[in-house]
Amino acid sequence: MKEVRIWDGPSARSGPPEPELTRRSFLRTGAAAVGGMAALAAALSPLRELALDQAPSMDQFLQKHYKEMTAAEMEAALDRIRKKVEERYDVRPHLRDIKPMEGVEFVYALNLSRCIGCRKCVHACVAENNQSRSPEIQYIRVIEMPRGTLDVEKGDHHYDRPTVPDAAHFYMPVQCHQCANPPCVKVCPVEATWQEPDGVTVIDYDWCIGCRYCEAACPYWARRFNFAQPKLPKEQLNPNMSYLSNRPREKGVMEKCHFCLHRTREGRMPACVEICPTGARKFGNVLDPKSEVSQILKTKRVFVLKEEVGTLPRFFYYFDERYPNSIDPEALAIAQKLREEEGDRYGQLPGAAGPDRAMIAATQPQWWDGRQA
Amino acid sequence: MVGRETGVKTYLTFLWRCFRLSFVGDYRYYAWMFFLTVFILLGVNAYCKQLVQGLATTGMTDQVSWGFFIANFTFLVGMAAAAVMLVIPVYIFRNRELHDLVIFGELFAVAAIVMAMLFVTVDLGRPDRFHHLLLRFNFPVSMLTWDVLVLNGYLLLNLHICGYLVYCAYRKRAPSRLFYIPFVFVAIFWAISIHTVTAFLYSGLGGRPFWNSAVVAPRFLASAFAAGPAFLILTLSVVKRFAGLDVPDKAFLTLRSVVAVALTINMFLLGSEAFTEFYTDSAHVASARYLFLGLHGRSGLVPWIWTAISLNTIALVMLYTPLSRRIGALQVACALLIAGIWIEKGMGMIVPAFVPTPLGEIVEYSPTLNETLVTLGIWAGGLLLYTILVRVTVPVLAGRLTYDQTFAAATGEVTAVGDRSVK
Numbered sequence: 141m142k143e144v145r146i147w148d149g150p151s152a153r154s155g156p157p158e159p160e161l162t163r164r165s166f167l168r169t170g171a172a173a174v175g176g177m178a179a180l181a182a183a184l185s186p187l188r189e190l191a192l193d194q195a196p197s198m199d200q201f202l203q204k205h206y207k208e209m210t211a212a213e214m215e216a217a218l219d220r221i222r223k224k225v226e227e228r229y230d231v232r233p234h235l236r237d238i239k240p241m242e243g244v245e246f247v248y249a250l251n252l253s254r255c256i257g258c259r260k261c262v263h264a265c266v267a268e269n270n271q272s273r274s275p276e277i278q279y280i281r282v283i284e285m286p287r288g289t290l291d292v293e294k295g296d297h298h299y300d301r302p303t304v305p306d307a308a309h310f311y312m313p314v315q316c317h318q319c320a321n322p323p324c325v326k327v328c329p330v331e332a333t334w335q336e337p338d339g340v341t342v343i344d345y346d347w348c349i350g351c352r353y354c355e356a357a358c359p360y361w362a363r364r365f366n367f368a369q370p371k372l373p374k375e376q377l378n379p380n381m382s383y384l385s386n387r388p389r390e391k392g393v394m395e396k397c398h399f400c401l402h403r404t405r406e407g408r409m410p411a412c413v414e415i416c417p418t419g420a421r422k423f424g425n426v427l428d429p430k431s432e433v434s435q436i437l438k439t440k441r442v443f444v445l446k447e448e449v450g451t452l453p454r455f456f457y458y459f460d461e462r463y464p465n466s467i468d469p470e471a472l473a474i475a476q477k478l479r480e481e482e483g484d485r486y487g488q489l490p491g492a493a494g495p496d497r498a499m500i501a502a503t504q505p506q507w508w509d510g511r512q513a
Numbered sequence: 514m515v516g517r518e519t520g521v522k523t524y525l526t527f528l529w530r531c532f533r534l535s536f537v538g539d540y541r542y543y544a545w546m547f548f549l550t551v552f553i554l555l556g557v558n559a560y561c562k563q564l565v566q567g568l569a570t571t572g573m574t575d576q577v578s579w580g581f582f583i584a585n586f587t588f589l590v591g592m593a594a595a596a597v598m599l600v601i602p603v604y605i606f607r608n609r610e611l612h613d614l615v616i617f618g619e620l621f622a623v624a625a626i627v628m629a630m631l632f633v634t635v636d637l638g639r640p641d642r643f644h645h646l647l648l649r650f651n652f653p654v655s656m657l658t659w660d661v662l663v664l665n666g667y668l669l670l671n672l673h674i675c676g677y678l679v680y681c682a683y684r685k686r687a688p689s690r691l692f693y694i695p696f697v698f699v700a701i702f703w704a705i706s707i708h709t710v711t712a713f714l715y716s717g718l719g720g721r722p723f724w725n726s727a728v729v730a731p732r733f734l735a736s737a738f739a740a741g742p743a744f745l746i747l748t749l750s751v752v753k754r755f756a757g758l759d760v761p762d763k764a765f766l767t768l769r770s771v772v773a774v775a776l777t778i779n780m781f782l783l784g785s786e787a788f789t790e791f792y793t794d795s796a797h798v799a800s801a802r803y804l805f806l807g808l809h810g811r812s813g814l815v816p817w818i819w820t821a822i823s824l825n826t827i828a829l830v831m832l833y834t835p836l837s838r839r840i841g842a843l844q845v846a847c848a849l850l851i852a853g854i855w856i857e858k859g860m861g862m863i864v865p866a867f868v869p870t871p872l873g874e875i876v877e878y879s880p881t882l883n884e885t886l887v888t889l890g891i892w893a894g895g896l897l898l899y900t901i902l903v904r905v906t907v908p909v910l911a912g913r914l915t916y917d918q919t920f921a922a923a924t925g926e927v928t929a930v931g932d933r934s935v936k
Contacts (some may be wrong), residue, residue: 176550183554185800186561196641204648275569291709293799293873316871323720329657330645348569349645350638353657359720361872363865365578365638368569391567392638446871 158423162335176356194369205331206344214383217346221387228388229377236382237403240338245472246399246454247339247426249436253460254420254471257282257304257311258486261412261421265315268400268411269386270378272370279397280315281362282413287464287465288446302484305467305475316341316362316397317453324354324363333394337456340399342384348393355394359449363396399423415477418471419477426454522914527683531918534908535901541755542904549897556890559783559883560635567637571884576876577867579636581884584859585891588634588740590711591858593667595741597704598771604697610764616678616910617752618745619671620902622704626668629896635887656714663707670700675906682910685917708733715866723800726789728867732782738775740854743847744766748899750840756907762840769843776827776850780825783857803875804865810905813877816870817860824853840901 199220204213214237225233262280269276284297286309304511305311322341322509325333333354334345355363369391381387382402389395392461400410410412413421424431441457460468478486538546563570571694572579595894596618602608603615652658675698681688719725746768751758790801804814828850837843869875880888909916 179550179554180557183558184561186558186565189565191565201641205645275927283872291796291873292871293796293869295873297872297874317875327657329651329655329661330642330868331644331649331651338524347645347649348639348641349642351633351636351657352578352638353655353714355575357720358866359717361575361870361874364575366567367571367573368567390639446720451719476840 156194173325188368191308191369200346203346205347207334218383221383225377225379225388229372229374231374231377231379233377233379233381233387235381235383235387238402240340240401241405243427244425245339245427247424247433247437248318248399248455249422249433249440250455250457251420251422251460251468252310252312252457253463253468254418255282255305255311255313256418256420256467256471256475257284257299257306257309258397258417258475260315260415260417260486263413264411265397267376267379268403269380269398270372270388271364271395272366272368272372272389274371274378275368275387277364277366277370277395279362279395280313281361282311282313284309285312292445303475303479305472309468310467312393312457313412314360314362315455315492316399317445317451317455318397319453320401321448321452321453323357323359323451327353327357329353336384336401338401338405340401341396342398342401343385343394343396345387345393345395350392350394351452352394359446359451360453361393365394366391418468420471470491515721522787523684524680525910527916529724530914531905531909533920534905534914538648538904545900546897549893549900552889553897556888556893559886562883563635563682563887564640568636569883572879572881573884574876574878576870576874577864577878579863579867581880581888582632583860584638585888586629586636587643587711587863588855588858589625589629589632589895590664591708591737592741592744593622593629594708594734595737595744596622596671597701598738598742598775599745599768600701600704600795602767604694604701608767610761610767613910614749614760616675616906617699617749617903618741619675620906621741621745621748621899622671623668623675623902624895624899626664626671627898630664630668630892631894632888635891655912656710656717659710660707660714663703663710664876667700667703667707669694670703674700675902679906679909682912683915685912685915708737715862715911719825720871721866723796726742726786728786729862729873730785731778733777735775735782736854736858739772739779742771742850743851746772746847747844747851748903750844752907756903758907765840765843766838769832769837772847772850773829776825776829776832776858779854779891780829783822783867799869799873800865804861804867807852808869809875811868811877813879814860814865818874819857819860821853821856824849828853887903 141245166280197220199313200311203209203217203310209217217331218235220236222235225231225235259282262278262282265271265279267277267426268274272281283292283294283297283299284299284306285295292312294315299306299309318335318339318341320335320339322335325335325341330347332349333335333343350365352365355365366389370389372388377388378386380402382405385398385402395455396487400408400412404410410421410423413423422432422436426433426437428434436437437456438459441461443457444453444456463469466472517914559570571580571582592830596615599611599615599618603611634643637643639823646658646661650658650661652662677693678688709730712733714722715721716729746765747767749758749760752758787801787805790798799808802808803811804818805861806812807815828846831837831846831849838845864878866878914920
């Protein structure tokens, strides 16, 4: 077969040059151009669905990084957010930018002998911090661990028992460990996340570009991404909020536990500490030698999870040495009382086995197709 | 006539002619471009849906937070770096056969980098905040900022080298060595750096034991230096056949040796990694076990990795036997190993690091239709760009489109061949 050259033959074949523009070629080019534009318009048509209140306003587009804003600029940003919250949720939020306190470094301690695995902390956190309810984003993951190991891979994230605690297991809640050497901060390309002087690693939700590198870097799986526009029913909004903590987020940005800094920087306890029925959770200022956490660090044999990754967590675990082989009897008695008052599944709201099922369902195409309709 | 024109005007005329030239070809050229355009538009459509609905349109979750997009990004950075496997023989070892072909490698690097950047962009949750990179750039701490720098730098280097050489041919000037040789040598080191930095993105994370290995960067380079030249073998044979470019058989055989050696090293490194993981058998082995054998009854990636290993093994055997001295068999071997390495680097390198999660949970990942369409759209866009670059470069370098000819004179034969002689 003769070799056919589609583009240029090596030997110039002299023929009459094509006229620049004939009627026929004009029509042909015109038809192709019109067809192309129509196809492009059709391809772009989903953009019509882009909700106007989700598109960034000019003020938001030009808003500076948290650390670069002057007091007046911050006030303007807060005002913009207040208006938006009011538009969406019909509530005027008590929104402010709360700075860290001098001489405070927050530390968390968790008594594994007292945790009964009721997951009340998980849900109190969601209610406090205005996470998306559908798909539900949770900052705390409680793992049911077999005795004799601290290897999380042997644990069960989706335990779903009529009653907890189970005698053969202990329960290990994990959330952001607020590391002193945080890999998530290191990897962020735009400095949208950083460690505050009081030890809390925070995110500027208006600065995050959503690359999820921090999520890949975290050894404790503490970071969450808004894969879809968060859905939060109006009546469930917590109006007490701050810029760096629980104000409502947009789709496409990261979020995580921030030690409830809108509470703790004003002298209150985090929601998870407050709700814990057994007092397994302890929180406070490690720079104050008389604080409870300072006493625990001094007197208990505390440890951190995955010490070998070297991130220096501010989140400590310990077992009560008095009860090496069982959950603290006092905690068991509290569990018994809860069972009597609230029924078997106390604290375990429907679908409480973790956000994954909702999340996975949410990421299937039929979910967003259905939402469009 | 031309002497009185300003340089800028001549250059703008050149660009305009290149643009017009990209619309000229015969029915097969149009069919190919139409085919690519269909996929580009499907990809644009899918991406618009993603913009509206968020990344929930992908198969990614908080557990497996990077997927197809980042896998393809990684693969393409390697393909871009692989241009250096043509540059080194020519500029350092003075290989004659490859001399006129280097530019096609460099042009492919341009297209591959553009695709890689598009993949990162579509992976962003907030592409509308892209400018934040310019305002607060976490350099040198974040490896991602290194990647932004080296990828853009590599793109500029290759655009300059190719653009300069092509434009010199258009102006019928001999290129001044000072204006491109230094850039060629910088580009050699730069090519290594882009893939090294991309590997460091992953290997620097202590929380992901599967990536936290010093062998990741060498493995990335080896697999790139196999897949890249293999892809060039395929494209050069297409260009030879359809555009009449003179590609000597010795050039293919030189590239064949490069591919064979690189693939051998890649498979050796994969074996070293597997040995270290499985013989040690520590807690770190979980991801590797999930990838190769399945973990706790979940084995979503097992067929992928064994397909990749099989494809690479068959390709390796073919490359080392005289069989692949025939161009047809060589093309088959190249196609197999490109597929093999694409799987190994994507589904076999990016995804398993997320399974199990750092807290031991197993959630599997597979791409959704929408995600796949975006991916195909970017690939189609990159191939379209590469086709145009080659389509313009071939006649200019052959001296058939120069500044002192009319455009019609340069394309007259093209339309003549395209429209009439194919019957």
